[in-house]
Amino acid sequence: MLTRIDHVGIAVASLEEAIPRYEAAFGLTVAHQETNEAQGVREAMLLVHKGDTGGSYVQLLEPIREDTPVGKFLAKKGPGIHHIAYGVGDIDSALAALTVAGFDLVNKTPVHGTAGSRIAFMHPKGVGGVLTELVEAPEGH
Amino acid sequence: MLTRIDHVGIAVASLEEAIPRYEAAFGLTVAHQETNEAQGVREAMLLVHKGDTGGSYVQLLEPIREDTPVGKFLAKKGPGIHHIAYGVGDIDSALAALTVAGFDLVNKTPVHGTAGSRIAFMHPKGVGGVLTELVEAPEGH
Numbered sequence: 001m002l003t004r005i006d007h008v009g010i011a012v013a014s015l016e017e018a019i020p021r022y023e024a025a026f027g028l029t030v031a032h033q034e035t036n037e038a039q040g041v042r043e044a045m046l047l048v049h050k051g052d053t054g055g056s057y058v059q060l061l062e063p064i065r066e067d068t069p070v071g072k073f074l075a076k077k078g079p080g081i082h083h084i085a086y087g088v089g090d091i092d093s094a095l096a097a098l099t100v101a102g103f104d105l106v107n108k109t110p111v112h113g114t115a116g117s118r119i120a121f122m123h124p125k126g127v128g129g130v131l132t133e134l135v136e137a138p139e140g141h
Numbered sequence: 142m143l144t145r146i147d148h149v150g151i152a153v154a155s156l157e158e159a160i161p162r163y164e165a166a167f168g169l170t171v172a173h174q175e176t177n178e179a180q181g182v183r184e185a186m187l188l189v190h191k192g193d194t195g196g197s198y199v200q201l202l203e204p205i206r207e208d209t210p211v212g213k214f215l216a217k218k219g220p221g222i223h224h225i226a227y228g229v230g231d232i233d234s235a236l237a238a239l240t241v242a243g244f245d246l247v248n249k250t251p252v253h254g255t256a257g258s259r260i261a262f263m264h265p266k267g268v269g270g271v272l273t274e275l276v277e278a279p280e281g282h
Contacts, residue, residue, distance in 0.1 A: 001167050004190045005146045005197045008225050010271055018269050024242055025268060026142050026227070048227065049145045051192040056146045060269075079270035081222045084149050086167070086189065101165055127166060128159050128201075129220035130151055 001094055003087040006135040007045065007057040007114075011070050011082040015044050015062045022046050022058060031057065032115050040068025045114060054087050054137050059114070083121070083131035091118050091136035098122065110136065142235050144228040147276040148186065148198040148255075152211050152223040156185050156203045163187050163199060172198065173256050181209025186255060195228050195278050200255070224262070226274035232259050235275050239263065251277065 012018035015033075022028050028046040035042045042064060045057040061082060063071030073082055088094040091110050098105065106121035113119030116138035124131045153159035156174075163169045169187040176183045183205055186198040202223060204212030214223055229235040232251050239246065247262035254260030257279035265272045 002169070002189050004192070005149065008146065008149060008222075010269060012269050021267070021269060025239060025244055025263075028143070048143050049192070049194060051145070051190070051194070053190060053192070056197070077218075080265075081149075081225060081271055084222060098166060103166055122166075124221075126162070128151060128153050128162060130222055 001088055001097065003053040003089055004051060005056050006054065006085040006087040006133075006137075007059040008081060009059045009061050009083040009085065009133070010080065011074050011077075012060050012062055012079050013074060015042055015060055018060045018062075019044055019046070022060070028058060031055070034114065035064065036112070036114070037064070038112060039070075040064050041070050043114065059085070083133055085119070085133035085135050088134050088136055091120060091134055094134050095120055103127070142229055142238065144194040144230055145192060146197055147195065147226040147228040147274075147278075148200040149222060150200045150202055150224040150226065150274070151221065152214050152218075153201050153203055153220050154215060156183055156201055159201045159203075160185055160187070163201070169199060172196070175255065176205065177253070177255070178205070179253060180211075181205050182211050184255065200226070224272035224274055226260070226276050229275045229277055232261060232275055232277035236261055244268070 031047040032045040042062045044060045048056045103126045104123035110118035118136040122132040172188040173186040183203045185201045189197045244267040245264035251259035259277045263273045
């Protein structure tokens with residue numbers, strides 16, 4: 001079902017502070033940046049590696065308000081890893097299979113993700129406390 | 142410097158419980174299992190994808206005692222994502238470059254990692270609260 005580790009989402013207080021740190025440490029560069037109002041974040045995707053099944057990224061997430069999931073995460077736990085996202089070829093099939101297998105989904109149907117991707121989150125309780133996202137890359141990616 | 146996301150390390154109370162969950166959810170299978178006394182863990186590597194620069198894995202970590210880093214993490218935060226590990230081609234050069242750039246290292250020289258790899262951890266404070274590991278795969282991998 002999974003084609004790659006698409007990204008690891010990291011909650012940060014400030015993109016302006018976090019991006020230069022990742023550039024300085026690892027020579028990563030920003031491949032994409034956008035604001036996702038529905039998810040309540042400003043985000044930057046830093047490319048780690050482009051493989052045969054797509055890219056793997058560090059995703060830096062800055063909340064746009066305190067009353068957002070990432071804003072609450074930062075307030076409660078401080079900056080750090082927020083979620084992991086796996087690439088899938090067909091997210092509709094993947095969500096159907098997970099539902100049949102008894103896993104609870106935060107998003108029963110895909111929602112808008114980074115750069116036109118289709119994404120869905122699984123409930124952490126079903127996968128050992130890990131907020132887990134599935135990503136179907138946009139056409140042509 | 143980075144060649145891939147090598148793995149995401151997930152702290153679990155029990156490998157026997159967590160492995161079947163990841164098998165059921167995503168069809169992942171255990172590629173490798175070992176006990177690392179120095180790191181204080183029993184671990185299982187579940188292959189997500191084998192790419193041109195090496196494998197990407199979910200690493201499930203069960204502490205061998207409570208007074209280990211993962212044991213303390215579990216007691217304090219509960220099960221969840223513990224660290225992220227990036228592949229590098231030459232870990233000695235990578236650690237030298239990070240030191241020159243002013244990043245603090247937990248391991249100033251590489252230690253024994255999964256399946257004969259050479260690894261080193263960076264201090265979380267330098268990279269936005271994220272425990273970050275570098276991995277040089279063993280010869281021939």
